[in-house]
Amino acid sequence: MTEPAPTPIYCANHPGRETGLRCHRCDKPICYECAIKTPVGQICSDCYKSARAKYYNGEVYDLPIGIAIGFIMGGLIGALSYLFLGRIPFLGFIIAFIAGPAAGGAVAEVLRRGLRRRRAQGMKPGATIAFVVGFLAAGFFLVGFPSMFFFWSALLLGALAASTLYARLL
Ligand SMILES: [Zn+2]
Numbered sequence: 001m002t003e004p005a006p007t008p009i010y011c012a013n014h015p016g017r018e019t020g021l022r023c024h025r026c027d028k029p030i031c032y033e034c035a036i037k038t039p040v041g042q043i044c045s046d047c048y049k050s051a052r053a054k055y056y057n058g059e060v061y062d063l064p065i066g067i068a069i070g071f072i073m074g075g076l077i078g079a080l081s082y083l084f085l086g087r088i089p090f091l092g093f094i095i096a097f098i099a100g101p102a103a104g105g106a107v108a109e110v111l112r113r114g115l116r117r118r119r120a121q122g123m124k125p126g127a128t129i130a131f132v133v134g135f136l137a138a139g140f141f142l143v144g145f146p147s148m149f150f151f152w153s154a155l156l157l158g159a160l161a162a163s164t165l166y167a168r169l170l
């Protein structure tokens with residue numbers, strides 16, 4: 001007597017390819033090439049896409065709104081930095097070290113509240129770049145080019161704020 005061979009299972013995307021692997025979420029057979037590694041196990045691309053769509057629950061206007069908020073806040077913080085920090089040569093640096101990360105954290109919080117904690121894809125780089133552009137635009141209008149690149153304490157504050165903002169955003 002011979003044992004009946006177990007019915008071979010084939011990858012859902014590659015009909016000719018036998019596999020022993022199944023999607024961790026929907027149980028669909030998938031091959032190693034189709035499997036996507038996640039912290040909860042190997043899943044198929046359909047499940048990956050729907051999980052991703054659920055994570056990024058932002059709405060269409062969220063990213064443009066986030067970019068606008070980043071730009072405006074960058075402009076405001078830039079204006080304050082260029083107007084006041086440049087006038088206090090040594091203390092300006094100390095203030096920049098303290099106020100930079102605080103300002104970045106505040107912008108991140110404004111964004112989070114403004115978007116009601118929704119996550120939009122591309123927000124992290126988008127809002128950070130908008131912040132930097134707004135910051136430099138304020139410098140350009142207040143002190144002009146190329147002087148804006150010699151206000152070291154203002155630039156330091158802007159850089160610290162931007163890196164904190166980037167780190168805080170999702
Ligand atoms: Zn699946």
Ligand SMILES: [Zn+2]
Pocket residue numbers: 011012013014017030031032033034
């Ligand atoms: Zn496959």
